[in-house]
Amino acid sequence: MIKINAEDHTPYDQDEDTDIKITSKKNPRFTFEDIDDVVNKVTVSVSKSKEKNADPKTIKYTKIPEGKWKNDEDDQGYNSNQIPILFQEDGEYNMTLKAETTGGLEATSNRLTLGVYADVMAPSIAVEGNDEREEVLSGTATPTFEIKNVDPHAREINITATLGKSEDTAKKFQAVLNRDGSIKTNPDNGFFQKIKSVYKFKPNEGWNEGKYNIVVSVINEAHKESSDSSLLELIIDTSTPAQPSITLSDTSNTTHPTSLQEKEKWTSSRKPTFTIDLKDNNTDNPIEKVEVIVTRVAERVAENGIYIAKKDRNVWSPETKDKSSKKGTFSYMSNKLTFTPDDEWAKGEYSLSVKTYNSLNKPGDLSKKEVVNVNADKPAEPKIELAFADQTGKTIDKSNTKITNNPNPSFAISNINLKQDNIDERAVTITITKDGESKITGAKVTHDTGQFSYKTSNFKDTYGDGEYNATVRVINKAGIPSDSQEFTFEIDTTEPDKPEINWNSEAFKTAKNSDELKAVAKKGQIVFLVTTSEEIDDPRYITAKINNTGSLSAKEKVKDRKNVWKLTSNDSLSSGKHNLYVEVTDKAGNKTSAQGEFMVLDALPAPK
Structure with missing residues (x-):
């Protein structure tokens, strides 16, 4: 009979199946047992179990002195318990040993079924819903992983997740598989599930936030471990963005007077620019989407508009796929965005809020409202x-x-x-x-x-x-x-020149009486001549009264005489002394006056 040596028999579970021998070696060693001394040749036949009609491979050995067997192909001698046989491929093989004597007698051993599993395929691991990338961001503390390319003879899946660089923080998860690949036992700290050819795993408890280095490996039927998968760097970040703010930019803030800004903000631009402070410096989970919500109150009816921008490779662009959104222009600098609507805003009051979303599409709190009044109209002329x-x-x-x-x-x-x-x-x-x-x-x-x-x-x-x-x-x-x-x-605060009363007119005679010169006029119509400054150019600016009663209404300018006015009294004055008062008023209302006495006689005295 032919037996595999015990040290080369490496089944995953010694108690699971005795009908097949398992090895993880390409060149396991065998023992020829129970061979009669008269046997001088043996032939080992090897064929793949699943290839029913294929011709088996034969290896012939000849007995040589000292109880050794010589391989007819390589001319090497081996002890009967150290016979190596090379298998080029993994798989299940049927093996028999035929013994022959010099006399032509033959005997064939029972069949030995051998599973050779020396090559183990390295699996891959990724976060569910993500392609196999070197670095993945997760917004949940209990992410689901997908394990693919699992060796068909795998009996064990091992996941190691290390937070940071210290091995002391490593989390280990192990699933034991049945021979058909179904889950035999799940770990206490997680749950494995097989769906078709893919295994899924989810930890029972939430992981702390941070960056994890994750690898997966398998152990196959022959208890041989695969190499680790490519490293998956997983960042756990369950945070939401910080509350942003939005303010009217200095360039668009035309509020007047500036002290009014404590209560109101105004702009003369129909396309005002706003500054959005993202208030978030999370480089692992950066802001990648911004929504500006604009509400205009017009005739007690609220009109809403949303302007959306998304980041792609550090370039912010308006979202045009969403038909409900309006288009605006966004630019980024120093963790701040400037936003300008592409459409012109009508006159009115606008309320703006902004909401930010991180790369996991988790929104932060809505910002406080920024109320702005738009007015591009010129005021009425005062x-x-x-x-x-x-x-x-x-x-x-x-x-x-x-x-x-x-x-x-x-x-x-x-x-x-x-x-x-x-x-x-x-x-x-x-x-x-x-x-x-x-x-x-x-x-x-x-x-x-x-x-x-x-x-x-x-x-x-x-x-x-x-x-x-x-x-x-x-x-x-x-x-x-x-x-x-x-x-x-x-x-004009300057008084006009005093008017001059001309007593030497035809209506008056002068007489000297008691050393006093008097103007004497005959009873009847009396005409006075008054000279004024040039600015008194209208009789309306001259007022004349006799004895401070009434007013002389007949006033006219004397022709061919500069600034001389003729004032006529048609009143019947009694004989005796009278007073003439003349007042002039300039266009600014400044006044000045002159006055003088005159005598009215029934008849003028005869000249002497």
Whole structure:
């Protein structure tokens, strides 16, 4: 009979099957037993068990002195208990030993079935749902693994997972297989399952976060271990992204005045730019998706829009596959994204929030809202005029509204609608120039009881009489200015020249009485001649009274005489002394006067 030597018989389970002998060697050794002394030749026949009709391979041995057997092929002598036979391939073989004598007698042994399993295929391991990659990120602490390419004669699967570089942290998981590859025993710390040709494994307890080096190996039917699989680096990261933030960028923030930003934010851009702070520096599980949720409140109806961007090889691009999303432009720098919508936003209030997703598509908390008002409209043009009380020229000429004799005039400002044009009351200013030189620049005006005004102080003493130009500027909350038409006004605080009463007119004679020169007129219609300064160019600016009663209504300019006015009294004056009072008013309302006495006689005295 032929037997495999005990040291070369390496079955996985000694008690499992005695009908087949197992070896992990390509060149196991055998023993020829129970051979009669008269036998001088033996032949070993070897054939694969599954090849029924194949011719067996034969190895012939001849007995030589000292009880050894010589292989007829290699001419080597071997002890009867150390006969090596080389197997080129793994598999199951049937072996018989035929003994022959010199007389031609033959005897054949019982069949020996031998399983040669010297080559063990190395398995592979990957995280379920991932291709076989060197590094995989998992968002669960109990990932499921797929083990493939398992040797068909495997009887044991061993997984080793090492956290970091210390072997002390290694986790080991072992499954024992039946000969048909089904699971025989599962470990206490995990669960193996076979689905067709793939084995799946899931640990019972969650793993700590970190980077694991994972390999898998198998032990086959002949108790031979395979080499380790390619290294799988698994990063366990169950965290979610940090809460991001979104703010209106400095370039688009045109809020005016700047102090208003504590309560409101405004932009004049219909495509404003925002800064998104990702607030997350997890390099193992980086942010790879951003959603910007925009809500516009228009006529009490909320209109929503979502702008989505994804990262591919450190380049952020808008997501165009999602039909519900709007398109925007995204750019990245220093853990921050800038976002600009591609569509133009209408005037109104917008609320923005941002949500980030890591590479495992796990979302973080929604950011706080950023409320922004969009207004690209220019405010209505404001108007400016002298305050009503300072329109001192209107007393005589109602159209004369641009001149004043107030040395510190005030101004009325109108056509400003704070609510409609989104204007902060602090954003209205006035500028006053003289001869192209600024005297008051961007001074804030007063807002009281819904009205705007501005009062100068120490103005005439500082800058003097003369002609000035004033402009009012309003800037809405979005920073868009609107200027009034230039308003030209004049300050005139100088009195006109006193009028001169000409007593030497035809209506008067002079007489000396008691060393006093008197103007004497005859009863009846009396005509006075008065000379004024050139600026008094209209009879409306002349007031004349006799005895401080009534007013002389008949006033006309004397032809061919410069600035001489003829004032006629049609009143019947009594004989005796009377007083003439003449007052002139310039266009700014400055007044000056002159007066004198005259006598009315029934008849003029005869000349002497």
